[in-house]
Amino acid sequence: MSDITLADLSYITREDLSKTLLESDSAPALPSNLAIVDVRDSDHIGGHIRGSTWVPSSELDYKTPELVRTLKDKDVVVFHCVLSQQRGPSAALRYLREKQRLDAESETVSKGVVKEGGEEKEEGDNQKEKDEKSKGEKKTQKVLVLEGGFVKWQEKYGPDKKLTEAWQKDIWEPGY
Template sequence: MSFSLPFKYITADELAEIIKSKPASALKDFAVVDVRDSDFAGGNIVSALNYPSDTFHATVDELVKKLEPVPKVIFHCALSQARYIELFLGPKAARIYAEIRAQQVPNPSTAQQVYVLRDGFSGFQSKFRHDPELIEKFNKYYHD
């Protein structure tokens, strides 16, 4: 029995390249969905949408509608590990989103690829925390 995930992984460097590419723009060419809860206040990837894990099930329908025309959707939590997919919220949210989208948008106008940020926000901020084009509102209190 083979099991395939409804998403692919993307590295911090690949995401940084997407964000910095011109004329790529958030919510037109890509969307970053951050499912962290209160730790979102300690900084985030520029233009990230915060859909906290504790309310994700209640808001996923809205998110599917909002992101319907976006070709790349990148999910992350603090770590975005897949070994225990149900424990790490980035991969779990990406899976739920992809399943709901397949139900609600059977004939999408735009093909969409769903990604999970490898190593999550922790990995991304450790590499790019000093780059204001990539990270905003960073507070080291939350991350050191």
Template structure:
């Protein structure tokens, strides 16, 4: 299963049109933020924080947390290293556990957010529908 790339405008339109399974999390996809200490200063609304420093050891928990979502989107600050690595690790974990071969489960689409949170906040940092806990002084 290849990892796909999603741009910030597509993701924002998904977020604004997605049905909500709870007050804060869209039911059609999950967003996984793998930033470490650089998580401070804001994050995408509904994103699950799974720092890259402990990502591998938390894969079983993450898989349970996102298994009901048809799509999972990974990102870090720039989505050049940690985000793509996490997406690949998650995909390999699904292969190892047999979830990719389970015909009774729908296949998840795995994405990496192009440009990561750095590009995201440039357009959507001040939009409280899309970004939470945003501190513009950190990004400007």
């Protein structure tokens, strides 16, 4: 069982996230080291953060393992929902726990590596393999939750087409 809890989650402000998006050399695409996961369900209408991936919270049970594998090369993964009070943090927690589980499984499998022909490898068997192993060491991935969710994001950046796609003012104008 995982020891990761909601108290372990870290947050990112809308200002810090927007700065990262605007300073990217890959704009209008997301920076290659960043993923933004929007876990809103039917409340996804009315706009979304540019380049975000929509994974409704109702699908997280079966999509989380796939997400962990797909996003493994990202340095930063940001989760959010409409307010980032329930679904966003829960999705980030689920992602972290699944990542921890899969990492533990892969460590167990890699300990029993066998050569062609069925011979066990010795520790000092091959320098090239050692070098490749050190290159493949796991980097730490930051998993964050967007403070205030999409509501706070769109209050400041909704009309900005460099940061928000498909924003509909009439949906958000009355307030959330």
